[in-house]
Amino acid sequence: MTDPGTSRLPRDDAKQQQLDAVRIGDDGARMTTDQGIGVEHTDDSLAAGERGPTLLEDFHFREKLTRFDHERIPERVVHARGAGAYGYFEAYESLADVTRAHFLGEDGRRTPVFVRFSTVGGSRGSADTVRDVRGFAVKFYTEEGNFDLVGNNMPVFFIQDGIKFPDFVHAVKPEPHNEIPQASSAHNTLWDFVSLVPESMHMMMWLMSDRALPRSYRMMQGFGVHTFRFVDAAGQGTFVKFHWRPKLGTHSLVWDETQKIAGKDPDFNRRDLWESIENGTFPEWELGVQLVPESDEHAFDFDLLDATKIIPEERVPVRPVGRLVLNRNPGNFFAETEQVAFCVQNVVPGIDFTNDPLLQARLFSYLDTQLIRLGGPNFAQLPVNRPVAAVHNNSRDGYGQHRIQQSQTSYFPNSISGGCPVLSDPAHGGYVHYAERVDGNTIRKRSESFKDFYSQATLFWNSMSSWERRHIVDAFSFELGKVDYTQIKERVLGHLAQVDHELAAGVAENLGLPVPPESTPNHGRSSPALSQADQPSGVATRRIAVLAADGVDEVALRSATAALREQGAILEVLAPHGGMLATVSGDALPVDRTLVTMSSVLYDAVFVAPGERGVTALTHNGEAVHYVGEAYKHAKPIGAVGAGVSLLEIASLPGARVADQGDAVVSDRGIVTVRDLAGPSVLGDFGSAFATAVAAHRHFDRALEAVAA
Numbered sequence: 001m002t003d004p005g006t007s008r009l010p011r012d013d014a015k016q017q018q019l020d021a022v023r024i025g026d027d028g029a030r031m032t033t034d035q036g037i038g039v040e041h042t043d044d045s046l047a048a049g050e051r052g053p054t055l056l057e058d059f060h061f062r063e064k065l066t067r068f069d070h071e072r073i074p075e076r077v078v079h080a081r082g083a084g085a086y087g088y089f090e091a092y093e094s095l096a097d098v099t100r101a102h103f104l105g106e107d108g109r110r111t112p113v114f115v116r117f118s119t120v121g122g123s124r125g126s127a128d129t130v131r132d133v134r135g136f137a138v139k140f141y142t143e144e145g146n147f148d149l150v151g152n153n154m155p156v157f158f159i160q161d162g163i164k165f166p167d168f169v170h171a172v173k174p175e176p177h178n179e180i181p182q183a184s185s186a187h188n189t190l191w192d193f194v195s196l197v198p199e200s201m202h203m204m205m206w207l208m209s210d211r212a213l214p215r216s217y218r219m220m221q222g223f224g225v226h227t228f229r230f231v232d233a234a235g236q237g238t239f240v241k242f243h244w245r246p247k248l249g250t251h252s253l254v255w256d257e258t259q260k261i262a263g264k265d266p267d268f269n270r271r272d273l274w275e276s277i278e279n280g281t282f283p284e285w286e287l288g289v290q291l292v293p294e295s296d297e298h299a300f301d302f303d304l305l306d307a308t309k310i311i312p313e314e315r316v317p318v319r320p321v322g323r324l325v326l327n328r329n330p331g332n333f334f335a336e337t338e339q340v341a342f343c344v345q346n347v348v349p350g351i352d353f354t355n356d357p358l359l360q361a362r363l364f365s366y367l368d369t370q371l372i373r374l375g376g377p378n379f380a381q382l383p384v385n386r387p388v389a390a391v392h393n394n395s396r397d398g399y400g401q402h403r404i405q406q407s408q409t410s411y412f413p414n415s416i417s418g419g420c421p422v423l424s425d426p427a428h429g430g431y432v433h434y435a436e437r438v439d440g441n442t443i444r445k446r447s448e449s450f451k452d453f454y455s456q457a458t459l460f461w462n463s464m465s466s467w468e469r470r471h472i473v474d475a476f477s478f479e480l481g482k483v484d485y486t487q488i489k490e491r492v493l494g495h496l497a498q499v500d501h502e503l504a505a506g507v508a509e510n511l512g513l514p515v516p517p518e519s520t521p522n523h524g525r526s527s528p529a530l531s532q533a534d535q536p537s538g539v540a541t542r543r544i545a546v547l548a549a550d551g552v553d554e555v556a557l558r559s560a561t562a563a564l565r566e567q568g569a570i571l572e573v574l575a576p577h578g579g580m581l582a583t584v585s586g587d588a589l590p591v592d593r594t595l596v597t598m599s600s601v602l603y604d605a606v607f608v609a610p611g612e613r614g615v616t617a618l619t620h621n622g623e624a625v626h627y628v629g630e631a632y633k634h635a636k637p638i639g640a641v642g643a644g645v646s647l648l649e650i651a652s653l654p655g656a657r658v659a660d661q662g663d664a665v666v667s668d669r670g671i672v673t674v675r676d677l678a679g680p681s682v683l684g685d686f687g688s689a690f691a692t693a694v695a696a697h698r699h700f701d702r703a704l705e706a707v708a709a
């Protein structure tokens with residue numbers, strides 16, 4: 001591990017250069033007060049006599065406690081828990097045909113970024129792996145000012161109009177009378193709200209799907225959600241939807257696993273992001289855009305301004321336009337990740353808004369929330385928020401002003417300061433709002449074009465593979481199973497029946513409630529791009545637990561796992577004790593972790609190391625036997641060679657075919673085994689078969705229901 005925050009970026013990154021000016025280390029420094037006065041003693045307060053009262057004049061004591069008393073700022077009202085990192089965005093080509101945005105203007109142009117991922121409902125200290133939407137907020141420090149793309153890992157939202165946001169958030173947050181439950185949507189008030197607000201049904205399908213349980217921030221998509229507008233140099237607009245696609249594919253955990261991880265490692269997703277950057281395996285996404293000419297505004301059977309709708313990718317393909325790479329961890333969580341302030345209204349010339357009523361509300365809310373959260377109007381001067389573009393205007397005062405603006409005038413127009421700062425014309429980065437024609441009566445009414453609440457929920461359901469559907473039914477059943485009011489469950493079942501009758505029937509059966517009558521026939525359309533089955537995947541950065549004990553055959557172990565190592569997997573030897581393992585050849589094998597400290601849920605796959613004596617010890621170790629059973633339950637790849645196969649037999653995995661004899665590699669639904677290691681190439685064959693199983697992520701074609709875990 002390198003020191004946190006160690007620079008990995010080239011020195012020509014304008015944002016990092018700016019930050020370097022305020023980065024401070026304490027190496028070799030002497031302790032002082034905030035006023036720079038040397039502190040020679042910090043363990044005892046100044047008192048009148050050895051057992052006497054503390055004296056008010058002890059300025060160091062008072063300053064130390066005062067600073068401590070004021071350490072906390074309000075957590076974000078939503079998205080309180082998160083993790084962030086720096087990196088860059090690199091454009092693939094010029095998009096000047098549709099937008100005048102400078103950062104998208106040239107092949108290879110790089111823009112520094114800060115990205116923050118988050119859960120939505122939980123408090124700052126809540127677990128990472130709860131069922132929830134994930135925030136995906138990107139601050140581009142462009143030469144024309146900051147552009148904040150404040151998105152989520154799901155392409156739609158719960159509500160259509162931002163005026164409903166406080167209602168929705170109050171419903172999903174812990175209930176107001178007892179502040180229970182933390183970071184969970186499985187409770188009365190959320191489902192009461194959902195049952196009464198059917199526009200939420202499409203998003204609820206996403207929330208009940210595996211998308212709400214990402215394996216890693218590095219393995220989830222991101223979406224700008226709203227329809228935004230690109231504007232070219234001539235002022236011509238084009239509707240645009242933003243998509244982030246992870247290089248490692250979109251992959252999820254399973255529900256039982258997420259609940260266990262929440263206890264075993266509440267920082268699971270944060271840690272994963274941090275470690276992958278520290279290890280130099282930089283997370284990467286591709287930015288894509290769906291473009292719709294203004295002339296096609298009404299060409300769809302939904303409204304482009306409705307944030308509960310997607311534009312199916314089969315209808316409007318996603319055009320790749322650049323890549324995002326995260327390559328530097330923050331050096332100070334509070335200063336950077338906590339104080340970063342994303343504002344949806346931060347756009348650069350060439351990017352504009354639409355009349356989406358959810359977006360319009362956000363244009364107000366983010367600035368407003370930063371004012372209270374960060375204590376005043378100068379939050380954009382905080383190092384992480386500062387644009388790399390020059391800032392000049394006539395705003396001067398307010399809490400926390402860090403700049404010393406020198407001019408005599410702070411108004412426009414002026415003649416005393418030569419009129420400065422003068423206005424920026426478009427040739428000098430001046431932002432010109434898109435000249436949209438607006439005409440209408442003042443009205444409080446949802447547009448009729450927003451009123452189809454179910455078609456796209458059905459589209460989502462139809463696009464799922466059989467195991468994804470099973471998970472959705474299970475999720476609805478779990479969540480509604482936590483609801484105390486039958487009428488709420490029945491109302492939700494009524495909505496589900498409009499999405500798909502089989503879905504409603506499955507959930508009703510699990511809840512022990514009458515199956516609602518079939519109301520709307522399923523339209524039968526699907527969008528294959530929505531499924532997580534058949535995602536691109538790979539072995540790189542996958543974490544493999546290698547179960548071993550004294551008596552391990554480390555030579556065979558190395559050959560069997562060579563392919564995984566070559567492809568960039570992270571292998572950790574787990575054993576009943578720490579330190580070193582005695583191997584069959586008389587050498588010593590270092591143990592990375594003990595079995596009791598690391599559960600199977602913290603790994604992507606399990607490999608049982610060969611060696612008669614070692615495996616015998618493992619078969620008598622309840623932790624090791626449970627490891628294999630639990631990995632099986634969670635559909636994870638499991639590999640074993642030689643004597644290691646007997647641990648799989650002891651764990652009795654229902655329906656799992658394992659090698660009984662000979663040197664043929666058996667690969668059955670992600671369980672890869674070979675008994676006889678005599679043949680020269682058998683370990684190589686095993687290695688590549690196991691790597692293929694690991695690359696597939698999970699194997700849901702197993703008989704999982706009967707397995708206790």
Ligand code: HDD
Pocket residue numbers: 076077078079082116117118134135136137150151152156157161162163165224225226307340341342358361362365366369370
């Ligand atoms: Fe929001 C934070 C994403 C609707 C009001 N939102 C916040 C963050 C993300 C999103 C990623 C965390 C930013 C960070 O890491 O600091 N929000 C979304 C998306 C939405 C959405 C994708 C729908 C398309 N949000 C939304 C609405 C409102 C808000 C409709 C209010 C009308 N959101 C906020 C907020 C937050 C916030 C209260 C809390 C902390 C913050 O802004 O900085 O203003």
